[in-house]
Amino acid sequence: MSAIEIRNLRKAFGPVRAVDGVSFTVEPGTITGYLGPNGAGKTTTLRSLLGLCTADSGTALVNGRRYVELPHPLSEVGAVLEATNFHPGRTALNHLRVLCAAARLPRERATEALDQVGLADVAGKRVQVFSLGMRQRLALATALIGHPKVLILDEPANGLDPAGIQWLRGFLRYLSHDQGAAVLVSSHVLAEVEQIVDNVVIIAKGRLVRQGSLAELVSNGDAAVRVRTTGVAELVPALERAGATVEQQDGFLRVRGLEAEDIGRIALDAKVVLSEVTPERSDLQQVFLELTGEGQG
Amino acid sequence: MTLIRAELLKLRTTRLWWVMLGVTVAYVLLQLGLTIGFAGQTGQNGRQVFPSRGTVPFQELLWGLGSSGVLFPMILGVVMMTAEYRYQTITTTFLATPRRERVVVAKLGAGVVVGLAFGLIVLALTAVAVVVTVPLSGGELVLSAKVLRIAAGVLLVLILYTLFGVGLGALIKNQLGAIIVAVVWVFIVEALVTAIPALQPVGKWTPAGAGGAVTNSGVDLGLGTAYLLPAWAGALVLLGYAVLFSAVASATTIRRDIT
Numbered sequence: 001m002s003a004i005e006i007r008n009l010r011k012a013f014g015p016v017r018a019v020d021g022v023s024f025t026v027e028p029g030t031i032t033g034y035l036g037p038n039g040a041g042k043t044t045t046l047r048s049l050l051g052l053c054t055a056d057s058g059t060a061l062v063n064g065r066r067y068v069e070l071p072h073p074l075s076e077v078g079a080v081l082e083a084t085n086f087h088p089g090r091t092a093l094n095h096l097r098v099l100c101a102a103a104r105l106p107r108e109r110a111t112e113a114l115d116q117v118g119l120a121d122v123a124g125k126r127v128q129v130f131s132l133g134m135r136q137r138l139a140l141a142t143a144l145i146g147h148p149k150v151l152i153l154d155e156p157a158n159g160l161d162p163a164g165i166q167w168l169r170g171f172l173r174y175l176s177h178d179q180g181a182a183v184l185v186s187s188h189v190l191a192e193v194e195q196i197v198d199n200v201v202i203i204a205k206g207r208l209v210r211q212g213s214l215a216e217l218v219s220n221g222d223a224a225v226r227v228r229t230t231g232v233a234e235l236v237p238a239l240e241r242a243g244a245t246v247e248q249q250d251g252f253l254r255v256r257g258l259e260a261e262d263i264g265r266i267a268l269d270a271k272v273v274l275s276e277v278t279p280e281r282s283d284l285q286q287v288f289l290e291l292t293g294e295g296q297g
Numbered sequence: 298m299t300l301i302r303a304e305l306l307k308l309r310t311t312r313l314w315w316v317m318l319g320v321t322v323a324y325v326l327l328q329l330g331l332t333i334g335f336a337g338q339t340g341q342n343g344r345q346v347f348p349s350r351g352t353v354p355f356q357e358l359l360w361g362l363g364s365s366g367v368l369f370p371m372i373l374g375v376v377m378m379t380a381e382y383r384y385q386t387i388t389t390t391f392l393a394t395p396r397r398e399r400v401v402v403a404k405l406g407a408g409v410v411v412g413l414a415f416g417l418i419v420l421a422l423t424a425v426a427v428v429v430t431v432p433l434s435g436g437e438l439v440l441s442a443k444v445l446r447i448a449a450g451v452l453l454v455l456i457l458y459t460l461f462g463v464g465l466g467a468l469i470k471n472q473l474g475a476i477i478v479a480v481v482w483v484f485i486v487e488a489l490v491t492a493i494p495a496l497q498p499v500g501k502w503t504p505a506g507a508g509g510a511v512t513n514s515g516v517d518l519g520l521g522t523a524y525l526l527p528a529w530a531g532a533l534v535l536l537g538y539a540v541l542f543s544a545v546a547s548a549t550t551i552r553r554d555i556t
Contacts, residue, residue, distance in 0.1 A: 044556075051395045052388060053554040068395040079392055087311055087384045094310035101303035102393040142389060 001064045003028050003150045003182030004049065009058035011044050018044040020206035021058070026182045026199075028149065031172060033197035033214075034186040037292050041206040042186040043081075046154050050079055062150055074103040078143030080153040085139065088128035092119055092138050095127065099145050113141040118167075132159030140171075151175060153185040157192045169196045190288040204292040224280045225260050227253040231272035238270045239263065252276065300394060300403030305410060308377065317373045318415065321366040325419045328362045329426045351436030359427050360444050361512040363419035363451040367458040368483045370415045374408050374462020375479055379472035388555055398547045401467060405543055408463045412456030419455070420448055446528060450511035457535035461504055464542025467551055497524040507534035 002025035011019045019041040026032045036042050047053040049060040051067035062070065062077050070076050086095055096110035114123050117137040122130070130138065136159055143151060151172070157165050173196050175181045187193045194214065201211040210217065228251065229235050236246050239255055242262065247254040255263055260277050267274050308314050337349030348354040381387040394400050431438055462479060469475040487505035490496040500506045501524050510531025526534065 047554070047556065050392060052391060053556065070395070073395055074393055077392075081388055082385065085385045085388050087307075087380065087386055089311045090307075091310070094306075098303055098306050098310065099389065099393055101306050102300060102390070104299050 002026060003063060004152075004184055005059070005061045005064070006045065006049065007059045007061075009045060009048060009060055010056045011041075011048055011053060012056055013044075017206045019048065019055070019203075022203060022206070022208050023058075024201045024208070024211050026150075026184050028182045029176055029180045030198045031176045031183040031185065031193075031196055032199040032201060033190070033193040034184055034201050034203070035190055035193070035288065035292075036186075036188065036203040036209075038188050040188075040203045040292070042188075042203065043154055045203075046079075046081070046152055046184070046186060049152065050077070050081075072103065072146065074099070074105070074146035074148065076146075076148055077150045077152065078146070078148040079151075080136070080139045080143045080156050082139075082154070085142075086127040086130075086135065089126055091124050091126055092130070092141075093123040095138065096141060096145060099142060103146055105146055109145055113145050114138075116144055117141045117171075133161060133164045136160055136164070136168075140168075149179075149181050151181050151183045151185075153183070155186055155188070157187060157189070165192065172196055202288065202291050209291045224254045224256045225258065225263055226276060226278040226280055227255055227263060227274060228276035229253070229267065229272055229274050231267075231270065234270045235267060235272045238266050238272075242266055254280070298406075300399060301406035301410070304377070304403050304407035308373075308407065308411065311380075313376055313380075314373060314411070317369045318418065321369040321415055321419065322422065324366040324369065325363055325422055328365045329359065329423065332359060332362060333426065333430050350430055350434035353436075353439055353441075355436070356427055356431055356439060357444060357447060359430075360420075360423055360447045361451060363416065363423050364454040364508055364512045366415075366419060367454060367508065368480065370412050370455050371458040371462035371465075371479055371483070372476055373411060374459040374464075375466040375475045376462075376472065377404050377407065377411075378463055378466030379470055379475050382470040383472045391555060397551050401463075401543050401547045401551060404463050404467075405460055405539070408459040409456050412459035413452060415459070416452035416455040420451055423448075423451075447512050450508075450513075450528060450532075453511055453532055454508040454535065457532070457539055458504065458508070460539030461535070461542065464539050464546060467546030468542055468549075470550055494524075500524070501526050502534060504535055504538055507531035507538075511535070 004026035006025070007023050009019050009022045022041070022045055034042050034045070044053060048055040049062065049067065060066070067073060067077065092114060093110055096113055097107055100107050100110050111123065114120050117140050119134065119137050119141060122134065127135065127138065136156060140156070156168060160168060172183055172185065176183045185193055197214055199211070199213050200217050202209040232248070232253070236248070236253065239246050239258065242258060244255050244257040260279050263277055264274065332347050333350065336347045336355055338346050340346045347358060381390055390400055391397055428438065465479060466475050469478060483505070487503050490500035490503055491505050491509065501510070506525060508531065510525040511528050513525055513528065525531065
């Protein structure tokens with residue numbers, strides 16, 4: 001059974017089809033990036049999954065059940081939605097204590113969860129003095145309160161500084177790859193999550209554009225090798241004879257259709273000096289923009 | 298019960314409750330002070346404003362004054378619901394308790410505790426006022442069935458107005474809007490329909506009229522008391538309002554998508 005299973009989910013707000021037939025699954029021990037531009041329907045999908053919105057049709061299940069049917073939801077699912085879900089006059093610790101009371105968790109969990117996200121020092125401070133980054137950490141503590149095995153995060157990197165984003169990546173990796181949690185994390189910036197996600201689901205305008213492993217998505221791009229040489233005149237015809245397409249750019253060549261090693265061998269045969277041979281990863285961000293239809297603009 | 302405890306913890310971990318308690322206490326003290334101060338004096342119409350201090354009707358009147366501060370626990374009830382929407386904590390609340398009607402029921406349960414606590418405190422104040430002023434004026438303290446009925450009525454009115462506030466807050470999720478409605482309702486609409494004789498047949502069915510029935514001491518303060526429902530009917534009417542508002546809210550506003 002998948003930790004998260006979304007089948008043919010549809011949800012419209014008036015004439016706007018926010019989510020229009022989306023299906024995907026998330027397995028335990030993996031991190032799935034749910035990507036798309038702002039307004040693509042990511043938040044609506046996640047809120048439907050969490051029972052906060054009622055979908056028009058389709059199913060959204062966590063551990064095989066609808067969220068409202070989970071007997072102890074906080075012990076199965078943790079969610080980080082927006083950074084503002086706190087009463088400003090309540091302290092961080094009290095915020096979590098209220099949650100422990102409502103979810104029948106031992107009250108020590110409140111302190112433990114604050115420790116986990118590095119907020120132990122400010123446990124007694126009112127949330128109104130918290131920075132956006134501290135609120136995000138508190139939101140994460142809220143999600144972790146019941147030791148859930150499924151984590152759902154909506155744009156968790158918003159408001160975090162680079163160090164905070166780095167910390168979050170490490171933390172999510174630990175929770176999923178070490179602790180076996182299924183993590184679904186949405187973002188409109190691929191670069192924020194591409195280092196940690198195993199799988200990618202891309203939506204645009206409410207519709208699923210592509211899904212698969214990160215490796216599949218990357219290989220979708222046409223990889224090239226960047227070559228710098230002093231013997232352009234000799235090397236280019238030699239490469240082309242070997243079947244490559246060569247694009248001459250300002251001071252370097254972009255070679256497609258050959259591996260770096262082949263290029264080196266050809267250069268050796270042609271007695272040409274190379275000063276750089278770098279396989280280019282396909283530009284993921286470019287792939288993402290093209291897939292979501294924003295690349296043409 | 299767990300959820301009621303969580304709701305009470307929400308209240309205790311923010312500051313509004315003691316502000317409202319302070320205002321309630323101050324308001325009731327003012328009412329007690331005015332009543333004690335003007336007791337026995339003769340107004341312009343030649344009638345006594347309030348019965349004089351040594352009498353039994355005076356004691357009965359004092360016992361019922363605690364219900365004059367109903368607006369403030371009612372506002373607290375409103376805020377118990379609307380603060381969740383104002384600060385979007387409703388998202389976290391519904392994630393912990395996805396069956397939303399349970400949240401409404403828990404808030405009503407917490408409202409009973411809040412109203413009861415406020416009621417016991419104002420009754421304690423009243424008891425001090427009665428015990429100090431009556432013997433000083435040569436009167437004899439009475440603890441009749443009528444006094445007990447009035448004191449119980451004060452508790453009931455404060456509890457039910459708190460619930461009324463929770464229900465109102467659930468219907469009108471906007472905090473400021475709901476508080477304005479509560480204030481206008483208590484100070485203007487109810488004041489008018491219970492004061493104007495032609496409107497009193499309507500007024501007796503309002504929460505104020507029903508509350509007046511529950512705490513009616515029989516002392517006519519110039520507006521008449523004969524129009525009021527019997528005490529038990531007044532209590533039922535108040536309970537009806539709270540249940541009706543909460544039920545309607547559970548079926549409508551509370552169900553809406555949280556976006």
